[in-house]
Every structure is written in C-alpha cells, then in structure tokens.
Amino acid sequence: MEEVEERKEEEGVVREGVASIALLxxxxxxxxxVQLPHSICxxxxxxxxxxxxxxxxxxxxxxxxxxxxxxxxxxxxxxxVECKGxxxxxxxxxxxxxxxxKDVVGMVEQKHGKNKIVVSFECETLKADRAAExxxxxxxxxxxxxxxxxxxxxxxxxxxxxxxxETDGDTEIAS
Numbered sequence: 001m002e003e004v005e006e007r008k009e010e011e012g013v014v015r016e017g018v019a020s021i022a023l024l025x026x027x028x029x030x031x032x033x034v035q036l037p038h039s040i041c042x043x044x045x046x047x048x049x050x051x052x053x054x055x056x057x058x059x060x061x062x063x064x065x066x067x068x069x070x071x072x073x074x075x076x077x078x079x080x081v082e083c084k085g086x087x088x089x090x091x092x093x094x095x096x097x098x099x100x101x102k103d104v105v106g107m108v109e110q111k112h113g114k115n116k117i118v119v120s121f122e123c124e125t126l127k128a129d130r131a132a133e134x135x136x137x138x139x140x141x142x143x144x145x146x147x148x149x150x151x152x153x154x155x156x157x158x159x160x161x162x163x164x165x166e167t168d169g170d171t172e173i174a175s
Contacts, residue, residue, distance in 0.1 A: 012159035019044065019121055019155035022132075022140055022148040023089060029064060030143060033155050042157075043069035049080070060086050063094070066119065068160060075162040079117040087128065087149045091121040117159045124153035 021031035027048030046064040069076040127150040
C-alpha cells in the first residue's frame with residue numbers, strides 16, 4: 001500500500017487512510033478511520049436516518065448521520081452521508097436530502113461559511129460470519145455478538161477541522 005500524505009486543498013485538509021467499519025443489523029455503523037502515514041485514529045459512529053416518504057433511490061440507499069471523533073482531543077464533528085450497497089457499503093457526502101425530515105435537510109444544506117466535510121469510503125474487503133466476529137473481537141470488542149458484517153477499505157475525509165469545534169461540549173454539525 002502506498003503511503004498517502006495529508007495534503008491541503010481549497011476545501012481544507014484531506015485526510016486519507018483506511019477504515020474498518022462494522023455494519024450492525026439495526027442500520028447503525030461503528031468503526032475506526034486510521035489516517036496514514038501517521039496512524040492517527042478517529043472513531044466513526046453512525047445512525048441511519050428514516051426517510052419521511054418512500055425513497056426512490058433503491059432499497060440499498062440510505063442516509064447516515066456520521067459522527068467522526070478525534071480520540072486524542074475528544075472533539076467530534078457530524079456529517080450526513082449517503083450509504084449505498086447492502087453488506088459491501090459505499091459512503092459519500094451529499095448536497096441535498098429531499099424526502100427526509102426538515103432537520104436532516106437543514107443539516108445537509110447548511111453552509112454558513114463553514115468548511116464542508118466531504119467523506120468518501122468504498123468497501124474493498126468484506127468480512128462476514130466468523131471472519132467478521134474475529135475482527136470485531138480483536139478491534140471492536142464492545143460490538144462482539146451483535147451479528148455485524150465488517151467493511152474495510154480506503155477512506156478520505158476533507159474539511160474536517162476539529163480545532164474549530166467549540167470545547168464547551170457541544171457537537172459541531174457540519175455538512
């Protein structure tokens with residue numbers, strides 16, 4: 001695997017690395033993103049957002065409210081991403097969320113001069129059954145026994161500015 005360095009773009013810092021994500025049967029996700037080559041670890045936690053009306057983008061399409069946590073500073077930011085694929089998932093940032101509740105649409109369309117967080121993930125390795133359970137026991141022991149599948153693949157996050165997040169305990173909502 002080639003070493004990928006953090007680079008600056010117009011939108012902000014680009015963090016690239018590898019993510020290990022457990023897809024839980026309830027629709028939630030939990031995992032880790034390791035930024036390479038510095039091995040900086042971020043936590044990933046997401047919950048599926050219910051669609052107000054029937055979604056016409058296919059049965060494997062859903063929106064996830066993804067929280068990215070910097071373990072060293074205990075700061076976090078939240079972004080809405082679209083998830084496609086059943087067990088082998090792909091996450092990408094979106095620009096609009098028509099058909100979802102107004103607060104979801106508001107989070108997605110909110111600009112207010114903040115850097116937009118852009119997330120991209122594609123599953124390269126899918127682990128299920130025993131392989132998934134072994135991986136979860138080793139890297140995410142609190143999720144053991146929940147019948148999750150594990151997706152491992154390259155991930156990039158652009159515009160994540162954890163220094164700009166207020167330290168008063170509030171979660172920054174960025175999209």
